[in-house]
Amino acid sequence: xxxxxxxxxxxxxxxxxxxxxxxxxxxxxxxxxxxxxxxxxxxxxxxxxxxxxxxxxxxxxxxxxxxxxxxxxxxxxxxxxxxxxxxxxxxxxxxxxxxxxxxxxxxxxxxxxxxxxxxxxxxxxxxxxxxxxxxxx
Numbered sequence: 001x002x003x004x005x006x007x008x009x010x011x012x013x014x015x016x017x018x019x020x021x022x023x024x025x026x027x028x029x030x031x032x033x034x035x036x037x038x039x040x041x042x043x044x045x046x047x048x049x050x051x052x053x054x055x056x057x058x059x060x061x062x063x064x065x066x067x068x069x070x071x072x073x074x075x076x077x078x079x080x081x082x083x084x085x086x087x088x089x090x091x092x093x094x095x096x097x098x099x100x101x102x103x104x105x106x107x108x109x110x111x112x113x114x115x116x117x118x119x120x121x122x123x124x125x126x127x128x129x130x131x132x133x134x135x136x137x
Contacts, residue, residue: 002033002037003037003038003039003040004036004039004040004042005023005040005042006021006023006039006040006041006045007023007024007041007042007043007044008024008042008045008067009023009024009025009043009045010022010023010041010045011045011046011047012039012041012048012051013047013048013051014050014051014054015030016044016070016108017024017032018026018030018032018033019031019033019036019051019055019060020033020037033054033055033058034058036055036058036060037059037060037061038061038062038063039055039061039062039063040063040065041062041064041065042065042067042069043066043067052063052075055075055077056077056078059077060077061074061075061076062075063075063078070132072076078089088099113130117129127131
């Protein structure tokens with residue numbers, strides 16, 4: 001599923017289980033929501049909160065670009081399965097004293113490594129990710 005790009009002045013609405021796109025000076029087109037994964041709006045568009053809720057429930061991401069094509073923001077789809085799995089994994093590490101101490105040692109080790117050999121130009125999270133990946137936490 002390729003992203004659907006919309007030009008400035010488009011109107012986006014819900015019509016039953018389809019997304020209706022009406023360009024500023026054009027004819028309305030219907031897109032089945034199942035065929036959409038990402039809608040990119042370049043410039044301004046008209047839509048309502050009902051459409052946002054519909055897209056969110058159906059897993060369709062909505063992104064916005066400004067007049068110059070720069071990213072302005074997006075409506076991200078909440079994935080409760082992913083968020084729940086992350087929370088459970090974090091809780092499991094917090095509750096296991098040995099894993100918690102191991103992770104803390106690796107974080108401190110990565111911070112010390114960054115200070116010693118990377119200086120201020122290093123990305124702190126890079127070494128932490130490498131340490132966590134090596135330990136399997």
